Structures are given as C-alpha cells and as structure tokens.
Amino acid sequence: MEPGTDAPATLTRRDGALVLSGRLDAHAVAALWREALAAVTPGATLSIDLAGCSYCDVSGSALLLALEDKAGSRATLTGASPQVARVIDRAHEAYRTSPPPAPPTAPSLPVAVGEAVVGKIEDLGERIAILGRTATSAALTALNPRSLRWPDTWHQAEEVGSRALPLICMIGFLFGLILAFQSAVPLRQFGADIFVANLVAVSVFRELGPLLSAVILAARSGSAFAAEIGTMKVNEEIDALNTMGLDPFRFLVMPRLIAAVAMMPVLIIAMNLSAVAGMATVMMSLGFPWAAISAQVVNWTGPSDVLGGLAKGLVFGAVVAGIGCSRGMSTGVGPRAVGQSATAAVVGGIVAIIVLDGIFAVLFYLMGW
C-alpha cells in the first residue's frame, strides 16, 4: 500500500458503468459514500470500472461491497490492477464468508422480569453465603487468635486508624465549631448560651461522633477493602489462595475486619475531642472561661453517653468492614467490576450505618440509657 502522489478518488458515470478513479482510501470513501450509493438502483446490473483506480484499501473495498449489497447482485469489476484486485478479493472474502452475528434479541417482558428476579435472588444468596463465611472465620479466629495474620492486621490498623486521624480531627473540629456557632445564636436570645456546651457534647458523644466516624470509615476504608479484594479476585489471586489451601477469608477479610473494629473507638474518641475543641473555640470567643465550659460538659454528660457511642462504633466498624470485604469477594468480571464493588461498599456501608443507628436509638431508649 504505497502512498502514491495520486489524487483522491472521484466518481463518474460512463455507458451505464460507474467509474472510480484515483486513490480510494478512507478519506475518499468518506467523501464519496452517499453519492456512490445514490448512483446505484436496486436490481440493476452493476458494473464498476477501476482502470483509473491507483490504490484501494479495505475501506475502499467496503464501499464496493456496499454498492453490491444495494444493487442486490455481484458487480462486474473491470480494469483493476492486480494489487487493487487482490485487496478487493480479500475484503470480499472476509466480509462475505463470515456473516455478522445476529444482534442479541431482547427477551420478552415476563422473561426479562423473571431473569432479573432470579439474578437478584442468586446475588442475595451469594452475599449471604459470603457473610456466613465471614462470620465463621471470625468465630474460628476468636477460638484460635494465633491463626490471625498479625502483621497484616497491624498494617491495616495503621491504614484504617492512624492515617484517618488528621481527617477525623479536622472534620470533628469544624463540626463542633459549626454546631456551636449555629446554636449559640438562638440560645443567646434566652441568655442560655452556656448550654451550647451541653448540646454539642451530648449530641456528638451519643450520636454524631460514632455516626460521622463510621461514614468516614466507609468512605476511606470500606471502599478500599472492596477495591483491594476485588482487584485480587479479578487477578485470580483469590483462586490462588484457595488452591494453596489458604482460606481467603482468614487471610484477607479477618485482618481488615479486626483492624476496623479495633480502630473505631480510637477514631470516635478523636472525633469527640476535636468536636469539643471546636465548640470550646466558639464558646471562648463568646467570653466563657474554659473552666465554665469544661464543668458544663463534665456535669451534664455521663460515662454512659460516651460508652454508648463507643459500643455503637464497634458495631458500625464491623458492619462497614464486613460489607466492604464481602463486596470485594463478590466482585464480578469485566473492567467496571472493581469500581462497582467499591461504590456498592460505600453506599451499602452508609445505608447500613444509618439503619443500625435508628435501631440503636430505639434500643437505648427502651433500656433507659
């Protein structure tokens, strides 16, 4: 296919034949396509004169094929050089001898609905099985703590815990600051602005500290668990572990689960302290001394507020890590699979946290905490 110094192909008609001369490449085909197809009437005999055609590639041959298809019969080609004829023959053979696959026919509505439902149920079944295996290996690890891979757990704890601390502290501080500022304005009208300290402390210790920490855990670590394990699934590393007789749940899931549960109290305490610091900043700028603020916090919040929050946090940590890991384990095939698992881990984690938080609110109320 020497690039010649010849001009792009042109189309003319002579004695009922189409005459293509010049260089018939993709650019020439693009310019000629509609005009050439319009020149052919269905059912008429088609003859094409290629004597002036200096070059023809597969794109050019595709134009000739399209003309034949429109005419409904094979064209008589005249004057093609051996080189041009060879390319055209090869393209004809490639296109004609291998009919295009039938496009997938859309199933009828009842079939589509049925298939979707079965698919969902199968998905759910698989997810329950994965949760079951996670729970089993958690129980086995509890019975035999030495089987846990401690270096991995330590490494994960660092990822989940200490690397999240700057973010947790920043968000906690800003949250305390904003909450205190917003509530100080209306409470001040009643001369009750000292109670801003109680309000922020109680709501953060009981509710917002654990909730926000768990949301950050889901966003930072739940997604990372799903993506890491999902990539290993796609790369057949999970299969490799299974083949070597190593349980991927103990090997990959347990260190992450335990690290997340162990680090949640740390994150929550950091969140609580930074929120109090944020609140204190606003209060001190309103003229209250630190002694008054701290007395207010200490006298009006009990250990049950903090401990209740921490207890919720342990459950949140386990659920977020469990969802992240099981999403990773159920990663499918294809280029989007890992991304989908990571998204599902974050969304599933956050939804689960909020539902659980509602359940805890009812439980704590019934128990009189």
Add this chain to the structure above:
Amino acid sequence: MVTAPAPATTPDANGIAASLRGVAMRFGANTVFQDVSFDVWRGEVFVILGGSGCGKSTLLKLMIGLRPPSEGTITILGEDIVAVRGEARRRLKQRFGVMFQSGALFGSMTVLENVALPMASFTTLPPEAIERIARTKLGLVGLADAALRMPSQLSGGMIKRAAIARAIALDPPLVFLDEPSAGLDPITSAGLDSLIVSLARDLGITFVVVTHELASILTIADRVIMLDKEAKGVIAEGDPRRLKEESTHPVVRAFFHRTETAAG
C-alpha cells in the same frame, strides 16, 4: 491510509518504512542499548528479537513515539517521529497501527466498537460505512462472529486478533506488533503467524514485530535484527534462516539452536 501523500524526496518514496540511526536509550546510568541503526523496508515483515530484558519493548516504544531516544534519529514513513509536532504528529500517528502486548482493548466497548473507534475519531465516514469497514476488518482477522462481544469475553488469541483489527482500522501502511504470540498455545500462535503473513502479502502492510518465539520468527520474518543485553545493541541482522545456518556469534547460535551460552 488517511493522510496526504508524503513528498517524493523522503525515504518513504524509496521503499523504506522506518529507519533508525545511532539510536541509544538510557534510563539514568543504565544503558539499555546504544548505536542501533537499521532500516525497515516497505512490504516486509521485520522482526526485532532478543532475550528478555534486552530492550525490545523499549525500542518499539521509541519507534512509535511514546518516548524520545537518548540519542539518534528515528524516521517513520519519511518523518522524524521525535521532532514532528502538532497536527503533523497527529497525522503521522494515524499512518501506523500498534498492537500492544496485552492487546489494550478498551474494556467498556464491544470488539466492533473498539475497531470502529479510530475511524469514528479521525475520518468523516458515515456510521453505516464505519460499521461495514469494521466488520470487514474483523472478518479479515477471523473474528466476524465475535463482533458484539466484550473484550472480557474473549480468549487470549482472540484478544490479539481483535487488537490487530483495531491496529489496521485506518488501513495504515505500517503496523507494529509487540509479542503477538506471547502466552499463546502453539496452534493459536501459528494461526496468528499466518494471519500476519497474509495481511502483509494481500494488503501490502509492513510489519515490525517484537517476538522471541523461534517458530514464529522462522515462519513470518523476512529480516530480523537481534538485540543483546550484554552487547547493549544489535548483534545480528538479516534473513533468519541464513542466520540460523551461518552465524558464528555464540549468542545468535544459542538462540537459533536453543542451547545455553556460557552467560546462561
């Protein structure tokens, strides 16, 4: 071919598709190769061979303009691939096709869409023309019935074929293939070899192929150069069948006769 014809004064017109002169590549203090010079003639299947780590893939990356060489000039289809800039560089890149070692198909598109993408991006062909040309290309590589599959549903050999179909999407006169038969069984690999030979013969495509499969080389190559890690450069050039019989270089003999060298 989608570009204006090259001026007649370049090597292009003299039947040379690619030409390297005094090319060297260094990564920091590590010289991969130096003083590499050779010509690829139009219409031939030219093979770059050598042991693992001798710089075959690096040389290929220099030739397709992914990175500049530390020294030397590289002329592709009559233009200096290192110096050419802007619109001329874009046009030059449309005049050669590349198949990467992993295939590098876009996983979110069907095989047909992968092949259609270059045409849709760089030509004004109407959609029905693009589909017809893409189907013809898939027929050429023997993948017509996999047109609507996703890359993740293809076997290793089919991925390579689809990647070749995409590499020839714009009917380039020059195509680079990185390890087309790596990781394939001998029968699939032989199928790819005959595909390369037939595309070269029937469509007149010039191929530059990186490989270390001896069987492949003896089937497809018109000429080879052999790189060597120790020598940091070309240790043999020419017809592989003659090199096999006549070369006295110990590494070349070891390669073609599958024996060990002292260096191991």
